[in-house]
Every structure is written in structure tokens, then in C-alpha cells.
Amino acid sequence: MLRVRLHGRGGQGTKTAGSIISLAATLEGYHAQDSPMYGPERRGAPVASFVRISRDQVNERGYITSPDVVVLFDRSLASSKAVDPLAGLRKAGVLVANEGPEGTEGSVVRIDASSRARRLVGRDNVSAAMAAATCRALGISRVENVLSAVETELREVGLADQDVQKNLALAEECYSLVPALGVRDQDSPEAEHALAEVRYAPHYVSTSLIMSTGNSPQKKTGGWRTSRPVIDYSKCTNCMVCFVYCPDSAIHLDADGAPRIDYDNCKGCMICLTECPIRAVSEEAP
Amino acid sequence: MQADQTAFRTMKDTPAREYLVSGSPLCPGCGGEIALKLALKAMGERTIVAFVPSCFGLLTLYPYSSMKNSTLFTPFACGPAAAQGIVDGINIRVEKGEIKDPRSKVLVLTGDGAAYDIGLQSTSGAIHRRLDFYYLCYDNEAYGNTGFQFSSATPFASATSTTHATESTPGNPLRKKDLFEVWRAHRPPYVATVAVSRPVDLLRKFEKASKIRGPKLFIALGVCPTGWGSEPRETVRVDRLAVETGIWPLKEAVGGRVVHTYVPRRRAPVEEYLKKQKRFQHLFSPKENRGAVQAIQNAVDSYWEGVSE
């Protein structure tokens, strides 16, 4: 069985890419299964999805902890301790990464899918690109089946005709750029993890009561940010507009009434930049 | 007269204290989140929030809570019934002399799916019983948390994951339900619409409602970058366009009499609002669907023709 784990950020097409890979494999006659990580996290937040491909029926379920292949949609996730995308990657496992400079070294495939998507599709959604590159690297599907899977899955998520066409061109290009590495699949089952025993508990213990209020700043959603708002205090008039509109209460007023951004939790929506009446907020790298 | 008594004259009067804190699991640029943040500022510390499955249901997700208030999570249809339970529970303990009257406010917080569809019957019951509570619906015009399926709040021609735009149907073929009027028909003492691009109007409405006993009901436009396909950074702009085009009227009804609290002087054409959102993209490309756009404009124009105050 081949186990593929995809890591990206909400909005990049991580889940759709999983479905494309799985459908492309099915069209070649394999058994395949794909599922996204279930979680409430949103656009920009780290997400993952999983694909299993086998000649036999796939009976294994759940998250993949020791993948043969990791597909990385966003290089900024590589350094994230919380995500740790390479965790459990098997020896001689393959990494397909969305980053430049492009090329293949050993079992690492780099493809600048984001730049290619921006050029061909007009936006940074790399589901078709990364799925096509992965299918090619793994040697699991011919190009016509990959394209047919791209078309089916993108229509499924409601993409308009012209955008489907652009994504097909993107997928074909990315497929042709990557060599077939032909990954050997593994018959051994995934390492079993002991199940924790859950004892019966009365409702006041077993119900998830949250006894502490207002503690979510500990979650540090600053990692979702793809750009950073920076206030130029030589211009700022303390007008409070950014403070009123920040959806995440990530701007507070200091003792002098000046706005201060909490970068640990600012999600980078850039509403403060758009709404600042005198353009005192600029956009910088996250 | 009312205006003279308000604590909110300009944006500068927005209370500094936050009750909605950072680190929430909501999308960057969520418009409804701004509405809730401002509403809680106006309502203050002693607010108990009862909420239901929805995007905002995630504001408490074990072991984290993004609100400083006490909260109770209840099934989808039951927000107002839960509010009744909270109010009754407090009253009984006060009557028994177990506690002093905490003078708390109870807020039911739901999306449009609960407010317009699934929870409408329990809301109807609570308004009819004249329960002393607040209801805030942040209206993102679809079932957002489960992948943006259409609800009865979805506007005409909007694409959702269950009303795709095809050659023969331009997205949702149905009109948006008028929840303001449905609620008003129950004769609540206070019902209002709000939008975050007019924060002072929003704060004043919650302030005004706080002086009234009984059901106090609010519908906030909840600009939803994820479901609407708008830019997160443009959330407040999109909200402002909804108001300035006249698509989202700002009004209140005290004791049943409807007054518009802001009347856009020269209404912007609806295109300016629609074009900012992918859910309406099919109305403009590959070719313009003039008929559908005109129908949206006509509906807005005929609404405002009927407005006298």
C-alpha cells in the first residue's frame, strides 16, 4: 500500500488534491481512499489530508502517521513545530514540495506550483498542480487519467468551465516537469498505536466543560498569517478605526490610546490596512 | 431624544474592553466576528451566551474559549429554549434567596441556518412568551460551517455549494426570506438590523435595546470571505457596499414601528457590491446576465420606494 500525506493551508486545495490523486489511481484500476483531517481550522490555517492506494481493497482507516510520500503545499509549514510535516516519513520516502528552484534530487521533488498557478490560473490554488506532480512522481497514473481526475474533482467543487480548463493546462505542465520515481509500495501495515482506554465518567467530567473563559489567545493563530500588517506610528493618529474593525481583537489600545498589534494572534486579514483612513498600515512578509 | 442619551456618538466611544478575544478558529477577515465583538462590547460583562452549531459554535472548542463570557452550547434548533432555561434557572434561584439578582443578560447567538430555518420555531415560541433575552443572528447567507450550502437567507442568484450556477440557473432561484418581518410579526418590543461598517449605529441599537424588557432581536450582515469569495481585507468594504447599495437596509422597530436608522442618499448600483464576490461572479463572466442583475436592482429599488421613514 502507498500512503500519501498532504500538508497545506486552508484554501490552497489540499483536500481537493487528495481527491484528485485518489481518483487518478482508481481510474488506473487501483483501490484508493482519501480523507481530509477533520477540524474547524480555516483559510490560512494548517490542514492535512490523506490518501491510501493499493492493489487490494483498502481496509486501513484514519490519519496516516508513517507516510511513504509527503506532499508539502507551503514551505512555511516545513519549519513549523506544531505541524512537523515530515514526521514519520518512511526511509526512502518521497517529498513533493511546492517551492523553487525546481528540480529533483534523490527522492525530493521541488516544483514551483504557486508561481505556475498564478501564471496559468491567476491564483495560488495548487490542487491540480500538486496532484499531477505527485501522480507522476509516484508513477501511479497516466496523464490522461490524471487530467480526467482533475476535471471531475474541480467540477465537483463548483469551478467554472474556463477555470477548469486553465487548471487542466496547469496539471499537464506540472505532470510533464516531474520524473517518474516509481516508489515501491509497502505491504506492512501502519505501526499500530495503542488505543487509550476511556473509562466511564459522570457527565460533569466527561462533557467538555470549558471552565476557563477567554483563553484562546494561547492558540497563537499568528501562524496563519500570510502577510503582516505594520503600523507607522509617525503617521498614526490614534483614530481607533483599526481597533474597532479587527475581527480578532488582535489590536489593543495602549495607555496613550495608540493601537498595538498582537502578532502572536493576528491572522493577517489586512482589514486594518484597508480601513486605516490615512494609510498608516503597510503590508510586510508574515 | 434617544440620541441625546447615548454613550456612543462616534467610533471613538467604542468601549476599549474586549469580551471576544484573539485566537478564535474563525476565518481571517470574518465579518460576523466583528459584529459579535462590537455587540459584546455594548452588552458588557454580565452577558451569558447560548449558542448552537455554526461557525461561531467553534468559539468554544474544548479546551479553549474565545469569549470572556459564560457560554452554553446547545443543539441547533434550541438556542432560544436554552435561553429560557437560563433565565428561569436564575429567576428560581433568586426567588429562593440563593443568589442576589445577577442582572445578567442572556444572548442567543446563531447563524442564519438556525435563525431563518432550523431554530425558527423555538424563536417563535420564545418571542411569543415574551422571554427577556437578546438574539443575534450573524447572517452569512448560507450554512457556512458545513461548506456553504444554501439556506432560506441565501439571496437570489447567489451560487452556493447546493445552488451551483449553470447555463440554465443563475445560482439560487429563490428570494431571501425576510426574517426581520417574520420576527416583527410576533410583535417583539425590539428588532433591528445592523452592519459592521456602521459601528456606532450597531452600538446604539444594543444600547437602546438594553433599556427594554422582552425579546430584543438583531440580524447582522455577516460578510463571509470564505463562502462569498470576497477578499478578507475587503470585508468592511463589502459590508459598506451592502449598505450603500441599499441591499442591506439598516432599521429598527421599537414596539412594531419601523424606522430606518440610515438611508443611503444616492444608492450605489448593486453591481458594485455583487462584483466583489465570487458567489455572484457568474452574473458578469463569461458574459453578463443583465436580466438577473436588473432583477436584483429592481428588488432593491422597489423596497426603498416603500420606505417613508
Ligand SMILES: Cc1ncc(C[n+]2csc(CCOP(=O)(O)OP(=O)(O)O)c2C)c(N)n1
Ligand atoms: C440538527 C443539526 N443539523 C445539522 C447539523 C450540522 N451543522 C453544523 S453547523 C451547520 C451550519 C450552520 O449554518 P448557519 O446557522 O448559517 O451558521 P454558519 O455555519 O453559516 O455560521 C450545520 C448544518 C447540526 N449540528 N445539527
Ligand code: SF4
Ligand atoms: S491584519 Fe489587522 S485587522 Fe487583521 S487580524 Fe491582524 S491586526 Fe487584526
Ligand code: SF4
Ligand atoms: S486606523 Fe490607522 S490612523 Fe487609525 S489608529 Fe489605526 S493605524 Fe492609526
Ligand code: SF4
Ligand atoms: S465561513 Fe464565513 S462566517 Fe464562517 S468563520 Fe469563515 S468567514 Fe466567518
Ligand SMILES: [Mg+2]
Ligand atoms: Mg450561515
